[in-house]
Amino acid sequence: MDILDKYISKQTVDFLQNKICIEKNLIEINQEFEKFCGIVDFFENIDDLKYLKNQSTNLTDREEKSEYGDYQTNSELSDKICELLKSKEISPNIIFEPTFGKGNFIISSLKKFKNIEQIYGVEIYKPYVQITKLKILDFFIINPNIDKPTIKLFHANFFDFDTKKQIKVNKNNNLLIIGNPPWVTNSELSGIGSENLPRKVNFKNHKGLDAMTGKGNFDIAEFISNTLFDNFSENTGNFAFLVKNSVIKNILYRQIINNYKISNLKKYLIDAKKEFNVSVNASLFYCKLNSKSDKLCAEYDFYSHNRLKTFGWINNKFVSNTKTYNKYSDFDGTCQYEWRQGMKHDASKIMELYKENNFYFNKLDEKFELENDLIYGILKSSDLKGGIKNKTRKHTIVTQKKIGQETGYIKNKYPKTYNYLQSKLDIFNNRKSSIYKGKPAFSIFGIGDYSFKPYKIAISGLYKKLNFTLINPDKNNKPIMLDDTCYFIGFDDKIEAETIFEILKTEKTKKFLSSIIFNDAKRSVTKNLLMRIDIVAIMQKMNKAEYKNNNYLNISRKIATIVQTKLALFG
Numbered sequence: 001m002d003i004l005d006k007y008i009s010k011q012t013v014d015f016l017q018n019k020i021c022i023e024k025n026l027i028e029i030n031q032e033f034e035k036f037c038g039i040v041d042f043f044e045n046i047d048d049l050k051y052l053k054n055q056s057t058n059l060t061d062r063e064e065k066s067e068y069g070d071y072q073t074n075s076e077l078s079d080k081i082c083e084l085l086k087s088k089e090i091s092p093n094i095i096f097e098p099t100f101g102k103g104n105f106i107i108s109s110l111k112k113f114k115n116i117e118q119i120y121g122v123e124i125y126k127p128y129v130q131i132t133k134l135k136i137l138d139f140f141i142i143n144p145n146i147d148k149p150t151i152k153l154f155h156a157n158f159f160d161f162d163t164k165k166q167i168k169v170n171k172n173n174n175l176l177i178i179g180n181p182p183w184v185t186n187s188e189l190s191g192i193g194s195e196n197l198p199r200k201v202n203f204k205n206h207k208g209l210d211a212m213t214g215k216g217n218f219d220i221a222e223f224i225s226n227t228l229f230d231n232f233s234e235n236t237g238n239f240a241f242l243v244k245n246s247v248i249k250n251i252l253y254r255q256i257i258n259n260y261k262i263s264n265l266k267k268y269l270i271d272a273k274k275e276f277n278v279s280v281n282a283s284l285f286y287c288k289l290n291s292k293s294d295k296l297c298a299e300y301d302f303y304s305h306n307r308l309k310t311f312g313w314i315n316n317k318f319v320s321n322t323k324t325y326n327k328y329s330d331f332d333g334t335c336q337y338e339w340r341q342g343m344k345h346d347a348s349k350i351m352e353l354y355k356e357n358n359f360y361f362n363k364l365d366e367k368f369e370l371e372n373d374l375i376y377g378i379l380k381s382s383d384l385k386g387g388i389k390n391k392t393r394k395h396t397i398v399t400q401k402k403i404g405q406e407t408g409y410i411k412n413k414y415p416k417t418y419n420y421l422q423s424k425l426d427i428f429n430n431r432k433s434s435i436y437k438g439k440p441a442f443s444i445f446g447i448g449d450y451s452f453k454p455y456k457i458a459i460s461g462l463y464k465k466l467n468f469t470l471i472n473p474d475k476n477n478k479p480i481m482l483d484d485t486c487y488f489i490g491f492d493d494k495i496e497a498e499t500i501f502e503i504l505k506t507e508k509t510k511k512f513l514s515s516i517i518f519n520d521a522k523r524s525v526t527k528n529l530l531m532r533i534d535i536v537a538i539m540q541k542m543n544k545a546e547y548k549n550n551n552y553l554n555i556s557r558k559i560a561t562i563v564q565t566k567l568a569l570f571g
């Protein structure tokens with residue numbers, strides 16, 4: 001019984017030996033087990049019973065963890081979470097764990113809360129259902145004097161489970177929904193051809209939200225949370241889920257539309273590396289059910305309980321740090337310049353080139369010659385460390401001047417470049433993204449007049465440090481390109497670029513940006529966020545000393561014309 005020993009005490013193993021009698025009928029045995037541990041229908045069928053009797057258990061850990069976002073909470077953490085809830089004077093009489101896994105939240109609840117009358121749980125993986133039942137039995141064998149609630153554990157798919165019908169809660173109950181739903185997104189699931197998806201996936205088809213959330217991609221944990229906010233909107237109680245930080249951000253972001261009746265929203269940052277051995281940012285998300293519809297969330301460190309910041313909605317603006325934002329909210333408007341994303345080719349192996357003497361080398365270490373005309377220096381996120389640049393480590397081939405432009409011209413005008421591109425046609429044609437389908441050979445994206453502007457101010461979309469870099473043309477007077485991990489504004493006028501650069505790199509601009517950026521997103525700086533920088537508003541707040549020795553006066557006039565604003569300050 002090695003596997004059983006892992007989860008239960010010798011006492012419970014002996015108990016099972018004595019109590020499981022194949023000759024008795026299932027109903028009788030289940031009644032007896034319910035008396036000992038409160039679990040209704042301990043054995044779903046006679047096979048469950050035989051398994052345990054023969055000690056040939058199938059209580060294995062699952063192999064295909066990713067499909068089920070399977071990160072089991074360790075008991076120390078689930079204990080601490082229940083302790084934290086208890087310290088908030090939460091004393092539930094009904095517990096619901098919608099994806100209970102190996103059941104540590106159920107066991108911790110039994111340990112910490114004294115008034116539990118009913119526990120409900122759902123889990124899709126049968127061995128986990130059995131492990132949890134055995135752990136609960138073990139708990140009551142070791143603690144015979146603790147009151148036994150009625151415990152119903154369903155081996156079911158949450159997406160098919162009728163919570164309203166199965167979970168009997170009335171207005172007088174105090175419900176606690178607790179757990180750690182799967183850590184997986186719908187697109188990860190589609191990628192592995194999984195069926196573990198909610199049937200209705202259109203819950204966030206709200207216009208205007210796409211840009212923030214990534215079109216159509218959502219976390220299963222967010223779907224489960226939303227379903228529960230809906231289903232239990234009339235019930236008194238509390239909600240505590242361990243989820244990725246991105247899930248909490250999205251819940252908050254959509255709260256402006258969803259208006260779930262949840263209040264007192266709190267996020268407690270955990271160390272997911274330590275707790276789950278994964279490199280993601282995750283937290284405990286807590287809220288009160290059936291209350292007013294809050295749109296702000298206070299963030300704490302889970303271990304020290306220190307308050308870190310508050311994020312959410314202020315006057316219809318979504319912000320990551322309310323305190324800083326309140327100081328700089330005047331800068332939140334519409335940028336007078338258009339931020340653009342850099343060039344996209346999805347073929348770095350053959351499109352990222354190094355130049356040595358008069359030869360080019362690609363990432364496959366192939367050496368070749370190319371005509372100069374279509375070759376441009378290119379900067380990536382890691383090159384944008386602030387300051388001024390006019391050199392690049394890498395080069396690329398810019399095959400088009402605008403999206404969709406025919407590329408037939410390359411063959412006659414630039415035969416060497418054409419031969420190189422043509423020899424890599426397979427790689428171009430095998431690019432996964434659908435944007436390249438039906439487009440001319442060697443097509444690129446993120447290209448237009450703006451890409452060829454001589455002066456640029458760029459920032460990486462990937463880094464937490466907000467480094468604006470001013471980019472001048474290279475030694476051949478050619479404009480430098482940016483890759484698609486970067487955002488930039490293009491300028492024709494050097495002085496204008498330099499002036500705007502001075503404004504963007506001021507502390508106040510950076511502080512403002514930091515107050516609207518969520519650092520735990522993969523791409524923390526986005527076009528949408530950059531487009532919120534109201535450069536004129538920042539200039540208006542600059543004092544004389546700040547603009548005296550610069551060209552602000554001229555530039556401000558220029559911008560003022562762009563936005564048709566009269567800047568009395570500079571008049």
Ligand SMILES: C[S@@+](CC[C@H](N)C(=O)[O-])C[C@H]1O[C@@H](n2cnc3c(N)ncnc32)[C@H](O)[C@@H]1O
Nearest residue numbers: 068071072073099100101123124157158180182
């Ligand atoms: C992140 S684990 C957490 C388990 C448990 N709540 C805990 O805190 O340790 C997610 C659990 O969800 C289960 N699961 C995944 N998809 C499910 C579904 N559609 N219905 C019910 N459970 C599901 C997995 O089997 C896994 O046990």
